[in-house]
Amino acid sequence: MTDKSHDPNQMTGAAMIVRTLIDHGVQHLFGYPGGAVLPIYDEIFQQSEVEHILVRHEQGAGHAAEGYARSTGKPGVVLVTSGPGATNMVTPLTDALMDSIPLVCITGQVPTHLIGNDAFQECDTVGITRPCTKHNWLVRDVNDLAKVLHEAFYVATTGRPGPVVVDVPKDVQFAVGTYHPPRRDDVHVSYTPRVKGDAAQIRKAVALLASAKRPVIYSGGGVINSGPEASKLLRELVEVTGFPITSTLMGLGAYPATGKNWLGMLGMHGTYEANMTMHDCDVMLCVGARFDDRITGRTDAFSPGSKKIHIDIDPSSINKNIRVDVPIIGDAGNVLGDLLQVFKAEAKRPDIKSWWQEIATWRARNSLAYKKNNDVILPQYAIQKLFEATRGHDTYITTEVGQHQMWAAQFFGFEEPHRWMTSGGLGTMGYGLPAALGVQVAHRDSLVIDIAGDASVQMTMQEMSTAVQFELPIKIFILNNQYMGMVRQWQQLLHGNRLSHSYSEALPDFVKLADAFGCVGLQAVKPGDLDGALKEMISVKRPVLFDCRVAALENCFPMIPSGKAHNEMLLPVEATDEATAAAFAGGKALV
Amino acid sequence: MNQPASAYFLEERHDPNETHTLSVLVQNEPGVLARVIGLFSGRGYNIESLTVSETESQKHLSRITIVTTGTPMVIEQIKHQLDRMVPVYRVVDMTITGRSIERELAMVKVRGGGDNRVEALRLADAFRARVIDATTESFVFEITGNSSKINQFIDLMRPLGLVEVSRTGVAAIGRGPEGM
Ligand SMILES: Cc1ncc(C[n+]2csc(CCOP(=O)(O)OP(=O)(O)O)c2C)c(N)n1
Numbered sequence A: 001m002t003d004k005s006h007d008p009n010q011m012t013g014a015a016m017i018v019r020t021l022i023d024h025g026v027q028h029l030f031g032y033p034g035g036a037v038l039p040i041y042d043e044i045f046q047q048s049e050v051e052h053i054l055v056r057h058e059q060g061a062g063h064a065a066e067g068y069a070r071s072t073g074k075p076g077v078v079l080v081t082s083g084p085g086a087t088n089m090v091t092p093l094t095d096a097l098m099d100s101i102p103l104v105c106i107t108g109q110v111p112t113h114l115i116g117n118d119a120f121q122e123c124d125t126v127g128i129t130r131p132c133t134k135h136n137w138l139v140r141d142v143n144d145l146a147k148v149l150h151e152a153f154y155v156a157t158t159g160r161p162g163p164v165v166v167d168v169p170k171d172v173q174f175a176v177g178t179y180h181p182p183r184r185d186d187v188h189v190s191y192t193p194r195v196k197g198d199a200a201q202i203r204k205a206v207a208l209l210a211s212a213k214r215p216v217i218y219s220g221g222g223v224i225n226s227g228p229e230a231s232k233l234l235r236e237l238v239e240v241t242g243f244p245i246t247s248t249l250m251g252l253g254a255y256p257a258t259g260k261n262w263l264g265m266l267g268m269h270g271t272y273e274a275n276m277t278m279h280d281c282d283v284m285l286c287v288g289a290r291f292d293d294r295i296t297g298r299t300d301a302f303s304p305g306s307k308k309i310h311i312d313i314d315p316s317s318i319n320k321n322i323r324v325d326v327p328i329i330g331d332a333g334n335v336l337g338d339l340l341q342v343f344k345a346e347a348k349r350p351d352i353k354s355w356w357q358e359i360a361t362w363r364a365r366n367s368l369a370y371k372k373n374n375d376v377i378l379p380q381y382a383i384q385k386l387f388e389a390t391r392g393h394d395t396y397i398t399t400e401v402g403q404h405q406m407w408a409a410q411f412f413g414f415e416e417p418h419r420w421m422t423s424g425g426l427g428t429m430g431y432g433l434p435a436a437l438g439v440q441v442a443h444r445d446s447l448v449i450d451i452a453g454d455a456s457v458q459m460t461m462q463e464m465s466t467a468v469q470f471e472l473p474i475k476i477f478i479l480n481n482q483y484m485g486m487v488r489q490w491q492q493l494l495h496g497n498r499l500s501h502s503y504s505e506a507l508p509d510f511v512k513l514a515d516a517f518g519c520v521g522l523q524a525v526k527p528g529d530l531d532g533a534l535k536e537m538i539s540v541k542r543p544v545l546f547d548c549r550v551a552a553l554e555n556c557f558p559m560i561p562s563g564k565a566h567n568e569m570l571l572p573v574e575a576t577d578e579a580t581a582a583a584f585a586g587g588k589a590l591v
Numbered sequence B: 001m002n003q004p005a006s007a008y009f010l011e012e013r014h015d016p017n018e019t020h021t022l023s024v025l026v027q028n029e030p031g032v033l034a035r036v037i038g039l040f041s042g043r044g045y046n047i048e049s050l051t052v053s054e055t056e057s058q059k060h061l062s063r064i065t066i067v068t069t070g071t072p073m074v075i076e077q078i079k080h081q082l083d084r085m086v087p088v089y090r091v092v093d094m095t096i097t098g099r100s101i102e103r104e105l106a107m108v109k110v111r112g113g114g115d116n117r118v119e120a121l122r123l124a125d126a127f128r129a130r131v132i133d134a135t136t137e138s139f140v141f142e143i144t145g146n147s148s149k150i151n152q153f154i155d156l157m158r159p160l161g162l163v164e165v166s167r168t169g170v171a172a173i174g175r176g177p178e179g180m
């Protein structure tokens, strides 16, 4: 036997975990300690390359890592203990899976010989997280640990990104084994996502685009995930073709909101022009989006007259909800690059002047218009004011879930990708505050704002304490309507105005709460208060909780009523009680 | 169109269902079968039959054969969903390639005497089923073939004293010299 005691690659499992993080360039780790991860925490204590951000609840660690990942394009890394630590991660893992966000989550596990014994803080972590991860592993041998961890980073970040879990029993953390730095054969040969699009399909797509009379580009989060180059190529494609472009909630910022071909967001609360353009188009180019039910409305009436091109890295997204004519499997940026090249070489941009004229008539309906009010702050107005106040700042926005999220998407203009972090697929209330922490950790000097609702913000409120501890000056801007507004809106529209448990009873005094946490509390009650308070919020270099009192009963329009098609939108000005009742007929009548 | 109060589009499509046999080559690692089954239950797909066994022990490869039913769009989804799983190497739709052989093995226990016993033996012979266990009042037959042949045999045994059946589920392989 050779003496291995001086081999630098001999180390404990716990040391391997920290070494792996360093070797993958991880600078920040979000976590919460417990018995089953103490050996790893001991290693963290003895080094300074990876900064550990201690949250107040494991869910917060998960969402913070999501915000970190979405704003940087790098994987977010989480460390939690066994049992309750792992189960508290289920929501952020599912959230990351739905929104294709790369997360590497390391969970502690009870020692291998106790697995299956109902040991203290034991749970079947790989069993519980199997359906909410892209892949997961239980490592039983310290000599497999390095390979599994490297593979975990690879799987999380390649193809369609997503969350992975590596479950490491405590005895494996203590055991000594051989580490190796990342290398090619760490990767499952069975996992080789396709990046480059098929050339013949791309030609077909270009021919379709060149022959279009009423085209539209519909882009999604996949363009953002692909990296900044993809957004650049998307912009160039819009420039070269002259086509109108809309985007999903997840895709905002890939094309600038001030761009002249921008139609606004599409879908249930999208603009009238975006949805009408989708409905009446003859050629649709979908890039990195997945025709989800909040986008399509009723599927049998979705864009009935169009030929559809679909670029997606995940073959299972193709033909899942909507049949497409030209599927192209590959990375959004890679395929857009090839498509552009072929288009420029072989195609001429079609004349779509009359199509733009038609779009102009839809735009003229001004579907985001709302009635001004001098006495109470309307939520739409508050977002517009916030947007104005942040101009010129290096701004990142996260949101919670509800009406405020939709108003943020409608009224806050995004010029760049990676600036907008929201829970789209899962719709997780409580996402925005910890996500903002994660963003701020990655961008210390930027302005990071969580546009929140009074109900959502209470779900992960405790992370204010994390913000204070790590001097993360996030701004939590609560559109406080004293309701679970989105729930109330649906109860009004669909359940006979019976407002069952949607009133935010016994709200805390947010200003005092901020004070208790050691943050800055601000409040605006009248429209006239907004400018000054916003200015103060932005200028203080500490975490701020901003209680913005808005009209309690405002509803979010435009809206595609349930089971209706894109061309049956309800616009705000037309959303009188009678019109709304008629639009939602089939549901319960409105009171 | 009338539908109850929901923001989801609730009407189902009514495309006709098809039955497909899928061969799935997977890395034989802990939990891989749970992943495949979890995919089917989690997404509401049907499993008519599922067989699995390691087929190349040196490479740690297992082959799973799944018989499933669904609309053409659902079958396409199932294949893609399987294919994108990390430990899955390949998914081949044996029904689409149309050049595959499917076999199942069943052991069929029949109890009785007199004419029924004679008739059971005679039918077993016609179906090329072998007797693999016998007592004075019972037989266990072993029969291989495609599922419909086995179904037919079982139906014939029912009135003759069928006690119980154990089936392996379908295994499938392509015709010709090429592998999957
Ligand atoms: C964790 C979680 N539970 C429940 C819901 C259902 N839900 C969606 S929006 C909403 C109300 C949100 O209220 P608030 O945060 O005040 O936002 P508003 O709609 O008033 O702007 C609820 C309960 C959800 N999305 N997430």
Ligand SMILES: [Mg+2]
Pocket: A402, A453, A454, A455, A479, A480, A481, A482, A483, A484, A485
């Ligand atoms: Mg609210």
